[in-house]
Amino acid sequence: MKVTCKEGCQKEFEIKELKKEDIKVSGQNIERYYIECPECKKEYKSFYMNDDIKSIQKQIRTLKNKYPLKEKQKKKLAKLNRKIEYLSKQLKKEIEE
Template sequence: MEPIYARCDKSCNQSFYVKHFKEDKLHNTIEKTYFNCPNCGQEYVCFYTDEEVRKLQKKQRELQRKLKWVTDADEVKALLIEQDKLRAATKERMDAIKQKVEQQHEQ
């Protein structure tokens, strides 16, 4: 994966490349993916996942592989519709997890 250019907009305003993301297992099956500013250590959460999200992501990867080989226009259209549904379901679930984790963190 290509490094991502970032700026610490919460603390030191330092620019840097994110070369590696970190993962921490939280309670139950929830995992947090994040990176830290190398200058001040400020944490930036990218996203949270659980078993359901990881299954949805796996389905998306499988669908991507399938799309590479399909030539029938109707089948491609159907697969793209399925892909959009999977993306929407994944985003909805990830947003719900983020809200739950952040609410628990505030308490």
């Protein structure tokens, strides 16, 4: 996938890898994922992940492996996805403020 470094050198580059950095915030181990322009090294944040989010992702993978899903499982999957979205927004807000 090609993107343009809009805040840095304005060059177009291909995303080859998502970089990861481990950080500690409020006693939590958090992983910060980002891409970096190979030309000017400008970082573009992608997302953050903590142990709670990883645990929910594991539950989602387990549910998806039970395909085809029953109605109750579909509802649980939707609920877990909403929970990840909420936790991700909260984590981002906590870190970036």
